[in-house]
Amino acid sequence: MTLVVGAGMHPWGKWGRPFVEYGVAAARRALADAGLLWTDVQFVVGADTIRNGYPGFVAGSSFAQALGWSGARFASCYAACASGAHAIEIARTRILAGLCDVALVIGADSTPKGFFKPVGGDRHDDPDWLRFRLLGASNPAYFALYARRRMALYGSTAQDFAAVKVKNARAGSLNPNARYRKTVTAEEVLASPMVADPLRLMDICATSDGGAAVVLASESFARRRGLSGVRIAAVSTVGPTFPNTVLEMPNFATDSSAAVPPPERAFRSSIASAAYEEAGVGPGDLSLAEVYDLSTALELDWYEDIGLCEPGEAAEMLRSGETALGGKVPVNPSGGLASFGEAIPAQAIAQVCELTWQLRGAAGARQVEGARLGLAVNQGLFGHGSAIITVV
Amino acid sequence: MARLAIDGWFTIEDGVTHLLGTRCPGCGTVCFPPQPGFCRNPRCEDDSPALARLSRRGRVWSYTNACYPPPAPYVPAEPYTPVTLAAVELEREGIVVLGQVTPDLTVADLSVGMELELTSGPLADGPLVWMWGRPHA
Known part of the structure; x- marks a missing residue:
């Protein structure tokens, strides 16, 4: 089984800052919660935001760059409201496959005021x-x-x-x-x-700004490093x-x-x-x-x-x-x-x-x-x- | 006649509005909006769904309204009056189709299960859309 060994959030609100800042804050808290360093992370999955331009479409890359390129692999994932869970699934699957031991999953958004509108442009096939x-x-x-x-x-x-x-x-x-x-x-x-x-x-x-992150680890890694966690x-x-x-x-x-x-x-x-x-x-x-x-x-x-x-x-x-x-x-x-x-x-x-x-x-x-x-x-x-x- | 807000989804002939969907000749599955080229039934490999007119009457599955002007690309009327929406179940096709409700009806006039009939009416900036309205005798 895969363990959640760290969890962290940036408080929800309407802060008006770029989404990457919330994601990085949440990630740092999750890593501190786990007692791990960013450089321990082998795989990052970002849950995408579609209202923040290209960096939002490649959220995994955006977060990895902001935390400092470490050579870790990353992936980005969009599944609308389920994006975060699908990102967790991607990280968990890689851990269960034995392809990595420690993964960081991050999602963050910066939202406009009022009702959600469709993404801009005249899109008659959407x-x-x-x-x-x-x-x-x-x-x-x-x-x-x-x-x-x-x-x-x-x-x-x-x-x-x-x-x-x-x-x-x-x-x-x-x-x-x-x-x-x-x-x-x-x-x-x-x-x-x-x-x-x-x-x-x-x-x-309402629609809010906020960020959340979890650190996932294999059971063997958690045992080796003496980490406690809840099991997925x-x-x-x-x-x-x-x-x-x-x-x-x-x-x-x-x-x-x-x-x-x-x-x-x-x-x-x-x-x-x-x-x-x-x-x-x-x-x-x-x-x-x-x-x-x-x-x-x-x-x-x-x-x-x-x-x-x-x-x-x-x-x-x-x-x-x-x-x-x-x-x-x-x-x-x-x-x-x-x-x-x-x-x-x-x-x-x-x-x-x-x-x-x-x-x-x-x-x-x-x-x-x-x-x-x-x-x-x-x-x-x-x-x-x-x-x-x-x-x- | 005023232009349609979208081509190929509905047609108005002699003042009678029909929704246009596709029906699969292989299994009978219906799609709205039209879905040419493939059938969405996972056990059907037919690739030739044909354009079909859908039933013009159905029963209300649910309904609501928009008390505040919807955001762009919707063009709200000025002054704004709430747009009423109904999701209407078409028995023969086995689908529920969402549409605006004619301006003579509000949520206070609607109930789940009541019968409505297809018609059409203009958006605030002119083009026509399909609308659900009171059934005609």
Whole structure:
């Protein structure tokens, strides 16, 4: 198995600095956390950012150059919101193949203000450009379609969605790396402006600057150097199975089920399922989970998709307090995207930082008592799944 | 007639709007927007999907609106009124297609499962797009 021997972050915010600076800061913290030097690293994987020019497309190189060319190999990887997890998978695979012992995985982003826009230029063959041009369908519009569907199918309410924000803001208030550190009330959420009906401003995650890094090592290297770490029990980077009948951002339509019936397991639930299978565990074994709460409503979808409860039961589970800090299986003890805002290439790595600290018992005021096994899950545009399970 | 905002995705004939997709002659899989050249069914090797008109009526899978003007390249109307969007399920094709909703309907008029019919209407800068609207008798 591969170990996470170091984790580090640059705090999330809107700092207005180049993304490389956040990545380098996170990398140095992760290396210090591991007790290793940059020159010990044999392989660097950068999770790409597409809004920061060429250096963002070759993030692995950008970080390696900034840290000082050391002769280490590097790779760069883009998988939208799942980029960080896919970068971890690339590093882990190289370690498991015996091709290296120590790898550094870094993701960082510097984001513009406001809604995400498509990358510039007139691009009539790019669905991400066309959905804005033809429909005005921003990211929150897709989150809202899922939220409205959830309300219609399962009777979830705006109050339920607000309760997710209240829970995550409370956890985030205890996290020094979070951008938003204030607790909020349900009334404040429900009074915030409507953005994409039924989602209000405080239901939707912001876009942030930030950086996160992890140092991965082989078991034999960790033993030789006396490093402690948490074990990566599974990395799932599965794609959808045809036909995917959920309307996925940034698409105009779903796959057709005219010829082939939909798979038994929809894409989002297949992501965690593949990780459980690899790790030989199930949802009942989780001490905590970090899920990709692009919206409050989406966090509820994830409860069901990762098997914490049956479809339609997530709001009830939330109300019972089981997913809050101190509950049976805290979800987003870091505060989640609700408290961080999304720094796309860093976010999946930040999830793993949180798992690492929780499993080491080093999460401070937001520590999940006796945490032994954690799941981080997320979904990137264009069919990029990612789920990572770590164990003590 | 006003020009279409995108070529080949929909057509307007005698005032009737049709979405254009492709249908695979081998397996019947439908694609929107049109996907010539290959079929996306992983167990179908047919490479000749043909252009096909899609059903003009379907049921709302979900819906929302954009309370704030969407960013460029969208061209918002001034003054701005929220754009309503609906994802509509076409039973025969087994797909859900997203589109703007005609300006006479808002989210307050919509519900999941209700029937809508395809039509078209102008974007703020002139060209036409397909839109979901009230069904005609």
